[in-house]
Amino acid sequence: MKAFTHDISKELNDMGAFLEKRSGLIVRQYYLFEFTKDNELLVTASNDNGGITMKFPAQVSKPGKILVPPAISGLLAGLGDVISLTVDGHNELIIKAGTFDGSLKCLPAEEYPDLPGTNLRKPVKLEPAAFFQLLTVAGFADNKKEAGGSALENMQLKFTEGKKEKTMKVTASAADSVILATTTVKAMGSAGDQEMVIHHSGGEMLRVLLRNAGDAVRLYKGASHLVVKSGAISAWISFMQAQYPDLKPLFAPSYHCGGCGKGSRMHGVGKQQTCQHCQHLTPAEEVEKITPQAGVMELAEFKSGLQRVATHMAAGSLAGEGKGNTPLKNALLELEQYQVNVRYQVGTRHTSTMSLPWSSNEVEAIKIGFNLPALKKAVDLLAGLVNEASLTAAFTAATMPVMMRVDTDAGPFVSMVMPVLLDQVSVDQEAPKKAKAKKKKKAVEKRDSKQPELSAA
Incomplete structure (x- = not known):
């Protein structure tokens, strides 16, 4: 096998997210290089849950297949636009470019698993921005290692046929125990109503496709895989015939x-x-139905404000002011007509307040406690979706979740964050006085312990 190609190290680094890294087949820890008679180099990376194939132009003098180790991306970096790849009879890949001459020990490709079939019909066609919005939902899934196979580790994709001919709506939903998100985008096609559940890691891996996507993204539902194609890229993610938890009750009125x-x-x-x-x-x-108190604030400003609060709380704990040097995680949001006050405690001695502007037509004050890391995660994911946007937030009561929404060209993106009980929020205004009294008490006890005991006469 022999071919000439260009530096594809960047694309290989992106595709590395699909390589098997834990267990499974050893061959899936390697890239599959296929030199075709159509003067193309097809590179595949896969794992037990999915994979991706990327097509590159090449001058192929002898077609064939070989399994190449991940180190290939480092060797190709910076070699230029003309790179010679030759496979000898001992499964060794010889790389030449300019004055560079190197080689890699490879594996035969005969044991590599068959790739999913490509004879798929009725695609659902999306704009890349809309597809990116769907994948953002995956970040809200429960991706903790200790989740232990929870249903909330997954995300749901639902396809709904539109009323107009060849129009579709695609809805993505994901949640963990504290936050959730859902979004619906418009698409083209006529694939019928269907839904599937994929693991959150599948959504994260498909971001690789977006960095190299063409003008449109096409989704196909196979027998056991969701196949995604765009330009010279084809990816597939296995889906489960599982029942995803019903999230509708969370959006019910209060x-x-x-x-x-x-x-x-x-x-x-x-x-x-x-x-x-x-x-x-x-x-x-x-x-009696509760009307939510809705207001608008700048998303970027809210994100930076929460970051400053988190940094301040963590700094106080590292300075030894927190119990067991563990950062306090809960904060209190106080809503007024023109500002949101974030009250939080730093260690056991200080209580701070940060005020952020917002615009609301309501004047009723509401106090709601939140787990700061969860609220910050939701806001960060929303900010990653759009650079500059206004965030619409709706607060109902201290025991009800906050609903946050941003509107994009692809469609609305809604996130919800569950509150914590107010008695779990450490914003004790008397904390400095209590700390001072406690310190004085310890000093008295220490002094008394040093006084000699009076012996009985």
């Missing part, structure tokens, strides 16, 4: 409960509605 007095979800049928907190029964005609 109501005042006459029992506990909190904002709550109500459920029930007929004449009685039950509070999810205290199980208090309320006649249906007396249930």
Whole structure:
């Protein structure tokens, strides 16, 4: 096998995300290089969940296949536009470019698994920006290593046939125990109503495709894989016939409960509605719906403000002010008509407040506690979707989640963050006084312990 190609090290580095890194087949820890008679070099990287194939122009004098180790990307970097690749009879890849002459020990390609079939019909066609918006949802899935196979490690894709001919809507949803996201984008095609569940890592890996995508992204549903094609790239991700948790109840309206007095979800049928907190029964005609307090703020400003709060809290803990040097994670948001006050505690001695401007038509003050890392993660993902945008946030009550929304050219993106109980938020205004009193008490106890005991006469 012999071919001439150019420096493809950058593309190989991107494709490295698809290589098997833990277990599985050894051959999947290698790139599959295929030199075709059509003067193309096809490079494939795959793992147990999916893979990607990228097509490069090449001058092929002898077609064939070979498995190449990941070190190839480092060897090709900076070699220029004319690189000679030759495979000898001992499965060794010889690389020549200018004065460079090197080689890599490779493996035969006979044991490499068959790639998914390409005879797929009825694609769903998306703009690259819309596809990127769908993949952003994967960041909201539960990607912790200790998740242990939770259903929330996955993301749901739902395809809905539009009312107009050859129009589709694609909805992506993902959540963990604290935050969730959903978005719906417009597409072209006539693939019928269908849905699938893929692991969050599949959505993250498909970002590789976007960096090299063409003018459009086409989605195909195979027997067991979602196949994605764009330009000279073809990727596939295995999907599961699993039941994804129903997220609709989280978007249901909130109501005042006459029992506990909190904002709550109500459920029930007929004449009685039950509070999810205290199980208090309320006649249906007396249930009062809560109107969310909505406002608008600059997304970039909100992101930078939360970053400063997180840095300040972490710095206080590292200075030894936190209990066991563990950073405090909860903060309190106080809503006013023209600003949002973020109150948080630094260690055990200081309570700080950061005010961020926002515009709201409501004047009712609301206090809501949040896990700061979760809120920050949601805002960071939204900011990664659009560089400059206004964030619309809707707050209902201290026990209800905050709804955040940004509007893009591809469609609306909605995120929700669950609150924490107010008694779990450490913003004790008396903290400095308590710390001073505690320090004084310790000094007195230390002094008394040094005084000699009076012996009985």
